[in-house]
Amino acid sequence: MSRTKIHVATTVNGDAVEFLCEPPQTLLDVLRDELHLTGSKEGCASGDCGACSVTLDGRLVCACLVLAVETTGHSVETIEGMADGDNLHPLQQKFLEHAALQCGVCTPGFLVAAKALLDVEADPSETQVRYWLAGNLCRCTGYDKIVRAVLDAAAEMRAN
Amino acid sequence: MQYESPTSIEGVVALLADNAGDIRVLAGGTDLLVQLRAGMVSPDLVVDIKNVRETRSIVPEDGGYRVGAAVSGAELGEHADLKNAWPGVVEAAELIGSTQIQGRASMGGNLCNASPAADTVPALIAAGAVCRVAGPGGERDVPVEEICTGPGKTSLAKGEFVVSIFLPERGERSGDAYLRFIPRTEMDIAVVGAGVNLSLDAAGVCTAASVALGAVAPTAILVPEASAALVGTKVEDANMDAMAAAASAACRPVDDKRGTIEYRTKVAGVMARRACAIALDRARSS
Numbered sequence: 001m002s003r004t005k006i007h008v009a010t011t012v013n014g015d016a017v018e019f020l021c022e023p024p025q026t027l028l029d030v031l032r033d034e035l036h037l038t039g040s041k042e043g044c045a046s047g048d049c050g051a052c053s054v055t056l057d058g059r060l061v062c063a064c065l066v067l068a069v070e071t072t073g074h075s076v077e078t079i080e081g082m083a084d085g086d087n088l089h090p091l092q093q094k095f096l097e098h099a100a101l102q103c104g105v106c107t108p109g110f111l112v113a114a115k116a117l118l119d120v121e122a123d124p125s126e127t128q129v130r131y132w133l134a135g136n137l138c139r140c141t142g143y144d145k146i147v148r149a150v151l152d153a154a155a156e157m158r159a160n
Numbered sequence: 161m162q163y164e165s166p167t168s169i170e171g172v173v174a175l176l177a178d179n180a181g182d183i184r185v186l187a188g189g190t191d192l193l194v195q196l197r198a199g200m201v202s203p204d205l206v207v208d209i210k211n212v213r214e215t216r217s218i219v220p221e222d223g224g225y226r227v228g229a230a231v232s233g234a235e236l237g238e239h240a241d242l243k244n245a246w247p248g249v250v251e252a253a254e255l256i257g258s259t260q261i262q263g264r265a266s267m268g269g270n271l272c273n274a275s276p277a278a279d280t281v282p283a284l285i286a287a288g289a290v291c292r293v294a295g296p297g298g299e300r301d302v303p304v305e306e307i308c309t310g311p312g313k314t315s316l317a318k319g320e321f322v323v324s325i326f327l328p329e330r331g332e333r334s335g336d337a338y339l340r341f342i343p344r345t346e347m348d349i350a351v352v353g354a355g356v357n358l359s360l361d362a363a364g365v366c367t368a369a370s371v372a373l374g375a376v377a378p379t380a381i382l383v384p385e386a387s388a389a390l391v392g393t394k395v396e397d398a399n400m401d402a403m404a405a406a407a408s409a410a411c412r413p414v415d416d417k418r419g420t421i422e423y424r425t426k427v428a429g430v431m432a433r434r435a436c437a438i439a440l441d442r443a444r445s446s
Contacts, residue, residue: 004162006163022161023161023162023163024161024196026193026197045197046194046197046198047190047193047194047257047258047260047261048347050258050260053260056263059232059234059263060259060260060263061260061263061264062260062261062264064193064197065188065189065190065193065194065260065261065264066189066193066264067163067186067189067193067206067208069163069165070165070186070189070208070210072165113259113260116259117259131259131346133259134258134259134346134347135257135258135259135260135261135347136258
């Protein structure tokens, strides 16, 4: 296997970022191990659990299913870009209020995925939320509180 | 592993043709990256085709649409005109995986991964879709049903790749549909998939039909006997029963944890019949 590292210039959470990576490294590997953005989690590494959800040019994807080199010239948004300084995003606030988490490993993925939904649909139905989030697995708290938190955040964002 | 991302069709072909070893084409990566991670493949070279414009666009052509091989499921679903013309093809693509997978997964990848259970393939075959294949000898057009030759195997020669998939003009009074059976509501691999595309004349008589099945043979299959059971009829219950029986008769499935031979054979007829009813409804209301 070639050990040659590739120089990649991309944008992460609005900031120009450069890194060196090997071709097989995924975006998730580079976010966590090279850029030390450890909010995106590795659950399954096969695109099934959604714990590594990020957006690539605004499109929701699993960071474990994108090669880091593929992000050259593109724009990545992670959970670390969600809050505005010390001000939590309404989704983050509502997850706290609704206790929509227990261990928290799935939470960054749920938040990124839910934000991507609210970016395209300000007033989703419960069914829409459940289908949209079907690729995010939670193994402790169940989904009802998560769905309620997303619907409540959407309502608050529409009101403001 | 070396990674290359050329910006032209010729650039892709040159890399595929001029390098030895295990070379993989990367479109959305939702199959390839899983295989890489699992150690199922260890390519010497990965050629990413997403920076080739022709693989990433949906372009009207001759009354139909030319869809780039690497266009994502989400992009297909957002293309209102394409969805209106070929709802069965688009719904097959949208059945694949989660929202996250939809952001990347492509019809070209789904086809060339050559899984017998690939959802878009029966829908594309029923639609009469044709692949534009580029290679060292130039470009050639290949019907979708001639691409896969067995599980994980394609008829593509050294240096060739699928650039785009052409969906023909949607005629009057015609419709298509795709259904699959899975034991849950979301995110699973088809036990059986069925795509049906049909056209009616002004009197409601079926003038053309195409029935294709997935996950019941080593590749997705076109079932001419099932199509023939519909053509010349008004697609009444008895005609759909005959079509379903022909679909079941064409099955050569495996026995595995997803379904037995007997079960898959039975369900293939049921899925074909239900897909036919939806396609018929679409044809009558188009």
